[in-house]
Amino acid sequence: MKRIPVLCLILISFFSCKNEDALENEISKIETNIVIERFDRAFATTKSDELGTLKKAFPFLFSKRTPDSIWINRMNDTIQKELHQATHDTFGDFKTVSNEIEALFQHLKYYDKAFSEPKVVTLTNFVKYREKLIVTDTIVLIAIDNYLGSNHEFYSGIPKYLAENMRPSQIVVDLAKAYSEKQIFQSQKRTLLDEMVFFGKQLYFKDKMIPFKTDAEKIGYRPDQLEFAKLNENVIWTEFVEKEMLYNTDSSLPARFIADAPFSKFYLELDSQTPGRLGQYIGWQIVRAYMKNNDVSLQQMLQTDAAEIFNKSNYKPPK
Template identity: 45%
Template sequence: MALYSGMVYLYKRDNMAHICIKSIILSLIFIFLAGCNKEDKLEKEIAEIPVTITIERFDKAFSKVDQKTLPALKQQYPFLFPEKYQDSFWIQKVADTLQIELANQVAKKYPDLSTLKIKLEGLLQHAKYYFPEITEPRVITITNDVDYHNKIILADDLLLIALDTYLGKDHYFYESIQEYIRRNFKSDQIIPDIATVYAKQLVSLSKSRTFLSNLVYYGKVQYLIDLFLPKYEEYTKLGYSPEQLEWVRVNEEQIWRYFIDKETLYSTDADLSPRFLYPAPFSKFDLEEIDKEAPDRIGRYIGWRIVASYMENNNVSLRQLLMMDAETIFNKSKYKPRN
């Protein structure tokens, strides 16, 4: 009888455990589905925002210009023809062998921009959802002598896209450019680069010169990029490869410990930004076994994590975030690195 009672007890206990596990799984599924429904509803609302753009192919028009058609092109795009240059300069430029090859390579890589147009409209819909004051820009594609410092230019509702800086990282035009710079000279980086330009126009530079202020500045920028491009891979939004992002994730706790141990957060050492925030071959910890493995701009990822943690743990609006100082954001973020 005791044995029977014990078996009944074990059965009930196991059955209860099974029910508890099942309840937990069902709860997690419910939470997941609720989150998905919320995201789907948001995306549907964003998709209804009217945005229509036309991409003007100045790059193609300029490659075909001659003495006769130049005046009309200058009248259509006066901002692309500085007055200090006479017409003869532009005619000579069009006939230049390198310019011809550049135009040919761009035309070959980008015969049609319909996909880019759709993606850009999606980006603008998301940007306008969060910031309705954003207006639809006049979008113009150009070639710019591979000036990678000005791949995307946004000014006075003009959006200029230098297609000659997106021909692919291994293109022969980029042979003299360092690998860490040209690795993002690819077509799928155009939209993230445009999102970055929009985000930087919305985030004010801090007057503080501390490393923490710079971390949070880039964190805010990255947070906006993430909102503008929710369906893009995280590594693409960071300008990383999948392997680089994985390295940062795996080593996040060690990175944070280094920043704390070296007392970098409230330091005003101007050398910290080039080491951890700016494009470079790698982030510079001055540790030989780490430096050549660590991707550059590692501080931007940490800043993003701090800002995302702040928004998750505080009931504040997006505009309040942009106005908030770095120290308050950090102190209230409850940020904890992944381990």
């Protein structure tokens, strides 16, 4: 008799996987009109006397307040030439990333019937890693020199915990995050729980839009960091609850558990072993529990208040 619940779980898991496979098969058939324009390559191969032609092809990238001399100097700049070579060596024809962006757009079209594919333009921006992407309804700008690989020489002065996600595979992850921010509604974030659920919404959005990415890639962890979060989820949650952090409005808490950081700050001996952003990870599990235990659509969840999501999630970390 004790085997019956186990058998039920196996059957539920089996049919759930079958349904997910059927859904992904349906989404893969959605037609997209994806246009990716390589401004970085066009700029690299344009001669100074051909600048006018380039400006006509990409008028939205050239400010009238910037004299042509600035662009011509940039064409001849040694660092700019090194960036062009590095992006060419890393991305080649951009096909792998292009396929992932197309898959993202297919999922966006499935979940949002009003979504229309924007034009995607690649460029370089002298590794301004705080400005990797710009996303609007009609255009997406991707500064691909920010995705050359975690150990690239251009990133030697960037903190390692940030450089770890400056990889080609993270382009579509960052794009999905940008699109989530356009769809999430949440009243002013006051408590740590508000912050946790906000980022939990972002990560659940990635679950739906880029299911072909691993959980580690979605949250920007190494596999061992994700494993730490999974194994210690109950311990982390207990610490948040016992220290009464969830409804605390202390502005230092997001910096300790939400923001990019080399590790989370519990002020315990194990801190150095932890990955940063563990508050985001727990928020993700809360939102996953809410979606599992409530019959609501993705769009409804994205508009739901953090407290309601938490109260109706019945979240309980595994022991």
